[in-house]
Amino acid sequence: MNSDAPRGKAGTTRMPTIDDVAAHAGVSTATVSRVLNGNYPVAKHTREKVLEAVAELRYTANAHARALAASATRTVGIIVNDVVDPFFSYIVRGVEQEATLSDRLCLVAAARGGSGRSSRDEELELIDRMREQRADAVIVVGGAYDDEGLRRKMADRARALADVGSVLVLCGRPSLGDSVPTKMVGYDNEGGAFALTEHLIAQGHRRILYLGGPPGLSTTSARLQGYRRALLARGIAPTDDLVHEGAFGRHFGYTRMRELLQTNLSYTAVFAANDLVAAGALEALTDAGIRVPEDISLVGYDDIPQSFELRPKLTTVHVPLEEMGRESVRIALHREDAFDRQSANEVVVGTHVVVRESVAPPREA
Amino acid sequence: MNSDAPRGKAGTTRMPTIDDVAAHAGVSTATVSRVLNGNYPVAKHTREKVLEAVAELRYTANAHARALAASATRTVGIIVNDVVDPFFSYIVRGVEQEATLSDRLCLVAAARGGSGRSSRDEELELIDRMREQRADAVIVVGGAYDDEGLRRKMADRARALADVGSVLVLCGRPSLGDSVPTKMVGYDNEGGAFALTEHLIAQGHRRILYLGGPPGLSTTSARLQGYRRALLARGIAPTDDLVHEGAFGRHFGYTRMRELLQTNLSYTAVFAANDLVAAGALEALTDAGIRVPEDISLVGYDDIPQSFELRPKLTTVHVPLEEMGRESVRIALHREDAFDRQSANEVVVGTHVVVRESVAPPREA
């Protein structure tokens, strides 16, 4: 009489529920739940009956009912600026990989601002939405703006997440203070910039243009600071006329470099705030008939794969983006056990200068 | 006595529930639900009391409880090959944008195969997982392999999704047949390839190398077919020695082009299966001292933004990737109303050849 699949309204089959399975197997729902979760002893024979029923009915558990009852969602959230930017997409890839490894799905959202909303506010709201979804962790990626109010709001979110057993992971962004319950995955921007600048200085450069990076963004500040410290360390006074912050995109690199080329500002090397900016700058330079590195040296930051596809291949600082993504979910999911409490609330991945072809000694050294 | 936020075990605050809000505002949960969803008349005064309580308690609804009760999740799923590949990441961006517009979150997963699992199987499993999550729609992106068994399994998934009121969207992949409940967002691969090849032929090329694309993938087949049809239309016999399928990555383009350069195969133009392959091929060509387009012409497909950052700027076929992403969620969410049933179960976005700098007449025409 009844067809195999239970039918609901409007001729749509409704999904079989755990009750259907229980009935079909002649056991209780509790038993079904147990064999499905395998966290409780069940007689072999019973188990098999249940499994059969499951297969026959093509039953799959309702993730929401499960989340509601067990308050665990097998989901991690990640919030980036732009999924198309390689910096972010490689991190997303890492997160997605590791999430899959732990049998979780990945909520991805972009807070790029626009239409009257600042990317900061969007970010906060997205965290809230992911908390509503009870994501097991929420990973926010990329530099943060230096703003006390913002920091406070973010700290609130961190606490709100902690309250429901989730956790906020800061990936590539500074801590909110020891009292705020977050985990961190960082890399040394200041140090990398220092090393990279040193490399330039060692080649004989003294007037180095700093190009790009949103002003006020932690990433920019740190890189700029490393640049300045390296200069100072070699007795070169950093001058403001050589610092041109702005943005992180290739477009910015291209247009600003082009503008700068029309001025009589002089420098023998360009430190681009990231590889994308470097790519744009390279294009502007090349278009203007300036050879890299013969006429001007150029370096980037991040070491996205595209950077060795440029001609000349770009000298840059390697940042293990995918690894950071993976580490973010690992650290988030790693519930501290009795043994090593606070084992790792923070991991710092290593970076290093990758010397390729875009740097040479200055022409008139 | 009681602190504001209800406390649960282990000193963690638990989230306020709708009951808390109701109690706080002195109304019933039903009323709270009504003001929150704004889908039912509520007295102004009552509404305000509730809203106050909500604010005071920092209440946010539990998305799972809501999903369970209302069976609607405000979530769309998208399954791609690789989040780092621009083809996919631009589509993801479009999906994410449109999802946000409809106040939905986005589940992103990658089925890139590996570790013994084929990307096809992974794709199927991911669809299942997203169905467990009751995603309002599941969008699978990119070409499909020509395999009857696979098609049947995919059709099963489509039905399973339809059964729970969700929908499978095929984005850039061929239909599963009229009887299968899916929506489609397509673009004309065959026609684009035809036009592009014609462009080459019009410039005087007759021996055109076809490079890249996984054999058996619908995308590859369609582009190849367009290429052949164009040749035939101009009375040129397509020959197999000029067809070199393989993969879609830049790496493939580079290495295979390089290998081909060592043979004595002759051709005056290269039709790369996509822009990434073209970028790789360009690099190999350039490295070998061959000028594009003076010595050899080169075209790509997709028109990812990088393609006009190449030197020479790449002539290619424009595919509106972001738009496809947006359209995918629009078409998925567009419940057909009484008026125009089956209004749009399928949309085909337009493509066109973008002539830039990488094509010139052959040297010895």
Added chain:
DNA sequence: TTGAAAGCGATACCAG
């Protein structure tokens, strides 16, 4: 080893 039943936190129907 298994079952009964009490939640989990919302929605929506049915009265009032």
Added chain:
DNA sequence: CTGGTATCGCTTTCAA
């Protein structure tokens, strides 16, 4: 316009 309450599908004591 508002309140009571059954219900969604699963997990998890508590007993047997």
